[in-house]
Amino acid sequence: MAGVMANPEKLPWTFGIEIEMLFVFDEEKIRTGPAYQYILPEKFVQGDGDDLKTDLDMKLVHNLDDDDVLRKISAMKQAANILRHKGLDLALHVKPNNQNKKFNRWMLTTESHVLDPQDDDQLARWSEGRLQDSEPLSFHGVELISPILDAPNLHSNSQVESMSEIARYANVIAEASTVDEPYQFISNPENAGVHVHIGLRPKDGKQVSIPVDVLRHLAWIIVCFEDVMTLLHHPERHGYGETKITSRSNRTTFGSRQWAEHHSCRALDMEAVFLRIFTKHVTDDQDLSNLKEVMCSTPTTYVHPHYTKFWFVNFFNIKPGPEVAKLTVEFRQHHGTLDANDLREWVIFVTALMRTAERKANESKTKQWKEAAGTPNAELEEKAKYSGMFDGRRTLKELFDLMGLPIERRSYWWERAKKFRRVVFTLERDYDALVLCLGGCGDRPQRDCEGWAHGELDLQPW
Incomplete structure (x- = not known):
């Protein structure tokens, strides 16, 4: 089950x-x-x-x-x-x-x-x-x-x-x-691009579904730390218009009904995002359907079909069905490369994300919460696992601490983030002048984490 x-x-x-x-x-x-x-x-x-x-x-x-x-x-x-x-x-x-x-x-x-x-x-x-x-x-x-x-x-x-x-x-x-x-x-x-699918080992010749509680925690971490993880990638994979992976933010489904407009125009209400992800239903099947809707839906005025497989992290395959060949979560944000070390580090990183979601799903509830109006107690107990992550600007260190990354892994990603910040201002293309919003506002991106401004990547994330 x-x-x-x-x-x-x-x-x-x-x-x-x-x-x-x-x-x-x-x-x-x-x-x-x-x-x-x-x-x-x-x-x-x-x-x-x-x-x-x-x-x-x-x-x-x-x-x-x-x-x-x-x-x-x-x-x-x-x-x-x-x-x-x-x-x-x-x-x-x-x-x-x-x-x-x-x-x-x-x-x-x-x-x-x-x-x-x-x-x-x-x-x-x-x-x-x-x-x-x-x-x-x-x-x-x-x-x-x-x-x-x-x-x-x-x-x-x-x-x-x-x-x-x-x-x-x-x-x-x-x-x-x-x-x-x-x-x-x-x-x-x-x-x-490079895509990595993470799933569970088949059993008796059949695929095994990822537990929905693990998927919920993964979805929250993905949305909460999206701008942090985007720092780790080449600017062609930041979601800017006219780049290789234009407007693929997982946050699109949580904001404006206009195509990706919310990402550069306004901040997300992270508590509302959390409650949408952790809304529980009667059965696991209903929970999977709801989470797929939350993480894969698109503004139907602009995109068909209603579900998309093309966000940075693809949850389309989490629920068995005729169109699903493999019960996996697909990480799609990495740029194309034949560098064996880069491929290795990315596989280790996304695997660590899955294991972090698994650990958080199994983490004991250390605080007792009183029932809040309209909010199930179980959802508040899950929220207690992420104290301090609903306000302020997130950091590489905060993500790496959550994932439990050892120093050598942190060092690799820190150096890579600094390298790609330098690429943003290359002579071939001024990525910093591009926008994320395709809704017509023309605003420059507003990131909700440290690392995008000058000097913010100087401090070691450990």
């Missing part, structure tokens, strides 16, 4: 990672270079788990004709040939989301949200100077999807096997993209 909380802080957490990339190749060089003949699509050997079928939906959604589909299949075969030749074991799926629901092996599939460069200058920047001329090149968005892997331990100094596997795949792909090859795999903040 979703609400059962046996064995406190011992839930068997698992994760899966999705790495978006732009596959860039020069087909003429591949065809004329003897050393690259293995890459040719006609050299592709279909194996167990490969799925090259397409359907009418793929053509309609992505506005493809038959020739487009053939080109896409040809490109995917070449990408798979390269990665298999480099020693990576993976299945090829041409159709997006046509995934093996057992998630028991690595998969390579198409990804329509990966961006192509708009000009040669952008191509050179994205490829760190390795590519200069886009004219002879072909571009295809791809996504590498991991199997279900065991989540890492926050306090362990040794890498679990799953983290070593992530590093191996990322390093092989990064090392395959060298200046001497007629192909590149490009994943960076401007063109791609």
